[in-house]
Amino acid sequence: MSKDNPKADISNAEFEVLDVLWDDYPATSSDIVERLNRKKPWHDKTVKTLLSRLVKKGVLDFDKAQRQYLYRPLIAREDYTKKEATSFVSRLFKGKVAPLVAGFANQNSLSQQDVDELKALIKQWEQNND
Amino acid sequence: MSKDNPKADISNAEFEVLDVLWDDYPATSSDIVERLNRKKPWHDKTVKTLLSRLVKKGVLDFDKAQRQYLYRPLIAREDYTKKEATSFVSRLFKGKVAPLVAGFANQNSLSQQDVDELKALIKQWEQNND
DNA sequence: ACAGATCGACTACAAATGTAATCATAACAT
DNA sequence: ATGTTATGATTACATTTGTAGTCGATCTGT
Missing domain, CATH: 1.10.10.10 (Winged helix-like DNA-binding domain superfamily/Winged helix DNA-binding domain)
Incomplete structure (x- = not known):
């Protein structure tokens, strides 16, 4: 290697x-x-x-x-955080990100801005997947 | 204590x-x-x-x-995962969950089901916050 | 009733981690 | 030129973690 x-x-x-x-x-x-x-x-x-x-x-x-x-x-922050997030979500949430977000939501940890950003992400995703 | x-x-x-x-x-x-x-x-x-x-x-x-x-x-899984998620997101994403989700999105790690669940969460959130 | 299996308690030990201190050297201030 | 300071290299050391092994007591099968 x-x-x-x-x-x-x-x-x-x-x-x-x-x-x-x-x-x-x-x-x-x-x-x-x-x-x-x-x-x-x-x-x-x-x-x-x-x-x-x-x-x-x-x-x-x-x-x-x-x-x-x-x-x-030698490694980019983005790459690192992406990899860590994937492994974190896989360990604690069986790989699904929605339950993590749900935890934030029912903890009142979501701001309007977060929600707006999530909506934008979803819209984007839907444009790429149809 | x-x-x-x-x-x-x-x-x-x-x-x-x-x-x-x-x-x-x-x-x-x-x-x-x-x-x-x-x-x-x-x-x-x-x-x-x-x-x-x-x-x-x-x-x-x-x-x-x-x-x-x-x-x-002695601790519930939900409580533990919620706490860990909060601290994880705070360490790696300045506390904002959307960038984490963005990482999943642009990594093609979001399924239709994830997206549906996120939409449901958002709808719920918006009902509670208006 | 006795031998072997099984259980939890205690012990072991190397590697990783947090948190520095010491040492040799090179630069800087006077 | 010399004492002082700042730097990286090396060393230190307790704690945590991963990964078991040993020991004494109890249960179980025969």
Whole structure:
């Protein structure tokens, strides 16, 4: 098998790091630390460890700019979230997305905007499937 | 804080066990092993360990029937899945469910049935919100 | 009544994870 | 030129997780 497939199980902590990197990259570790620290007080050593683990897992790569590294993701956020969503829905909802949405609905977690977006998606889907 | 709150982080393996227990309970450990083994060959000791951990975490409890234990969940599947879905969507999709559904749509993972169910949900939602 | 099967309790142990600290080195400030 | 600082590499260590094995007690078949 070739080296490109990020075989990554990305842990929760690692995901947080990846998440802020996706927001804007390439970025140095201190950029990343700074972004994370807006939300949670993570020690800079901790973040570096997570970055290294992500690199080792094939999720990130970096280029050297002098002494610092410029990190960038090797997988797109969209691809990752899509894959995770599929596996999540398959594990918890037998692969069907409607029951998940139903949970949101009966929890009052659906906004008008959500509903509008869902309607648009459905319309689109129906145009493609008839 | 009182002891009842299942503070559980339920691991993946633990979830599989819980999942078949939800299907039908109370159930003995051998029932559970048997159900699990329809899908994956898990050693019976492994399953027992997972059951104990779930009990310790406050996710399950049991009554003794002679020598065996009759396990039952302390949390409802619906509650659990709803909570997990909320936290999942919040982590990966900024809390909005439509983008998740969009991922399914553009991946051709939506069936006519899904769409029908979504439409029904929306109709329902609109009746409750006007 | 005794041997073997079975049950839950307890123990084991490597890998993954969260959370850093230490170390060598390179850059920077004075 | 030198002390200080910032960087990545390496090491550390407790906890959680996956995956069982062992042990003592009980049940069961004969």
